Amino acid sequence: MSTGHMHPGMHPVDEDLVRRLIIGQFPQWAALAVERLPSGGTVNAMYRLGGDMVVRLPLVKGGADDVSMERTWLPRLAPHLPRPIPEVLGAGRPAEGYPWPWSVYRWLAGENPEAGALSDPVVLAEDLAEFVAAMRSISLPGAPQAHRGGPVASLDAATRAAIEELRGIPQEGVDCDAAAAVWEETLRAPGWDGPPVWLHADLMPGNVLVEGGRLTSVIDFGCLGVGDPACDLFPAWNLLPAGAREAFREALGVDDATWIRGRGRTLSQALIALPYYRRTNPVMTRNARHVIRTVLDEG
16 A cells, blocks of 8 residues: 555545445445555555445546546456456446546455465466467457557656666665666567557556466456557566466467567566655555566576
């Protein structure tokens, strides 16, 4: 859970607001308990509604755009995927001083996995690969461009700026020269020259649910769309240990250039996240440190 304001322009939300929104728009659920859920998410607040539902409210205006995207695409994607994904049960409107659309979803059971504490990492790697392969196989028309799904070069300025910022935070202990070298290798790798593929595009541990070591569902599709398949290789470095990382790659048949781009994209996200969230979001910060350490140790 965050310990401060992660972004400018965040709208305050609390249990009282959620209750008022539910009473006003979904009176059939007015008697159900509302409880805030701990979350390392950066864009939405989550509240358990009774035993079978969850309310998700954007914290910033950018997250509001994701609400309509999910309402449009989740029902279309679900039949093509091997695990359950969020199902919208109620489409909330701005009210009670809250300015953006919001949604009620069916509750999905499971826990977020944690890097270094996986009970069966190879099996989880194979489950994740099955999900990524299923996303790639979808051919629905009219797809949006995935967030961060374009050429690697589009991330160059932000990645270099983050490396320079981390040079000024020596207590984080990041080998910035090594990080820069990995990023340069990423830029040299051939780009994706095939058709864009469907992507979740934000496969962070906080967007994955597991039970008994197996993948049960994938959540938060706010970055979805089509783009470079390297964008869905993030679990290789943000979650899986070395042996399972290779199982994930083998199951997906990833070529060298795509693997290098995937590693670089994962590192880029972590380098940008670490200085931005280090004082406000311990979950994001911890995973960013893990990714940086994993990628640089591998290199």
